[in-house]
Amino acid sequence: MNPSPAGPLFQPPGASAFSWLALLPVLLAIPAIVILGRGLLRGRLPAALAAAGIILPIAAYGFASGYVMEGSKEVSFCGSCHIMGPIVDSLSANDKMLASTHYTRGLVPHEHACYTCHSGYGIWGTMDAKMAGLMHMVRTITGRYDLPLKLNGKFDIASCLNCHAAVPSFRAVEAHQNLELQKQLVSGEMSCTGLCHPEAHPASALTGQTASLDARVAHR
Amino acid sequence: MSRLWVRLACALGLLALAMIFPLVARLSGQTAIWFVFIGMPALALASLLYGIVAWRAGGFHLRREHPVAPGHQGRGR
Numbered sequence: 497m498n499p500s501p502a503g504p505l506f507q508p509p510g511a512s513a514f515s516w517l518a519l520l521p522v523l524l525a526i527p528a529i530v531i532l533g534r535g536l537l538r539g540r541l542p543a544a545l546a547a548a549g550i551i552l553p554i555a556a557y558g559f560a561s562g563y564v565m566e567g568s569k570e571v572s573f574c575g576s577c578h579i580m581g582p583i584v585d586s587l588s589a590n591d592k593m594l595a596s597t598h599y600t601r602g603l604v605p606h607e608h609a610c611y612t613c614h615s616g617y618g619i620w621g622t623m624d625a626k627m628a629g630l631m632h633m634v635r636t637i638t639g640r641y642d643l644p645l646k647l648n649g650k651f652d653i654a655s656c657l658n659c660h661a662a663v664p665s666f667r668a669v670e671a672h673q674n675l676e677l678q679k680q681l682v683s684g685e686m687s688c689t690g691l692c693h694p695e696a697h698p699a700s701a702l703t704g705q706t707a708s709l710d711a712r713v714a715h716r
Numbered sequence: 717m718s719r720l721w722v723r724l725a726c727a728l729g730l731l732a733l734a735m736i737f738p739l740v741a742r743l744s745g746q747t748a749i750w751f752v753f754i755g756m757p758a759l760a761l762a763s764l765l766y767g768i769v770a771w772r773a774g775g776f777h778l779r780r781e782h783p784v785a786p787g788h789q790g791r792g793r
Contacts, residue, residue, distance in 0.1 A: 539719030576744035
């Protein structure tokens with residue numbers, strides 16, 4: 497059996513669509529480079545060119561920031577830092593862990609699997625995720641992280657409930673109907689994983705062991 | 717002297733713009749780090765530097781007409 501069959505049926509809708517958000521920063525950057533290059537050579541710029549030389553790069557950065565914000569939701573982006581590689585690889589392993597179960601069964605969007613569970617719910621969840629991503633960058637640059645990796649703070653159960661809360665099979669579980677248990681879960685005193693459900697990621701993936709590159713390339 | 721500062725501001729602006737191309741070509745943690753931690757500070761510094769040079773050269777000063785003294789009709793009237 498072909499392990500990675502090709503064809504349009506295996507492409508999510510819009511996967512091959514052209515990204516205007518990627519082109520716009522380049523379209524703005526090119527004239528800005530010409531203007532700033534002239535300024536670099538001559539040491540002065542006429543007022544109109546100077547204004548364009550300031551506005552165009554800022555606009556290019558605005559669009560590029562939007563591109564980063566959107567692109568950083570993708571699994572391939574998360575897995576591009578070496579420390580996250582093993583975790584991304586483990587998603588495809590179908591090892592009965594919570595994340596791989598969701599991923600391999602298509603219970604979360606394949607391209608945005610990490611973001612779906614780790615961003616929390618609503619606009620503040622998105623804001624928190626972006627801030628956390630920025631701190632991940634800082635920690636990657638400075639090497640200020642400890643292995644094995646641990647979740648920073650408590651997992652936001654709203655990410656789970658966003659999908660599960662209204663599902664009849666979830667509601668039908670006797671343990672889920674226990675009001676005391678519900679309060680503990682919602683307050684964060686108790687976690688879904690551990691006692692009742694398997695951990696999200698295998699312990700081996702959290703140790704930063706070298707990942708197989710093939711699995712990460714498959715996500716791109 | 718101000719030409720040197722303009723050149724420096726332009727060089728920093730070009731450095732910032734250079735960070736966009738690898739980012740668009742291949743969005744990854746590495747290119748995003750370059751964009752955020754090299755490109756953005758370089759762009760901010762370039763804008764600040766050019767703003768200071770333009771301000772010192774009088775670029776942001778409002779040009780006021782000299783007030784005409786009372787009773788003075790002005791030249792050629």
